[in-house]
Amino acid sequence: MKEGIHPNYNPVVFQDITTGDMFITRSTMNTKQTIDVDGKTYGLVRLEVSSSSHPFYTGQQTLVDTEGRIEKFRNRYKR
Secondary structure (H helix, E strand, O other), X not given: OOOOXXXXXXEEEEEEOOOOOEEEEEEOOOXXXXXXXXXXXXEEEEXXXXXXXXXXXXXXXXXXXXXXXXXXXXXXXXX
């Protein structure tokens, strides 16, 4: 591997703002905030949506009634 072309990966905590869930992974992100987890200090990245709060993953996804919209579209543009 070439020297000096690969980014530095540091352990970072990603925290979901909605649920408060956290996970630690390696990232190239530079953070100004820090958090202590299990006696170690990590950089903190706050997320608005993650797999713990997204409706697709939590099963809270709602279906939109598209039948009325399709009929409205067809009536508007039929010739």
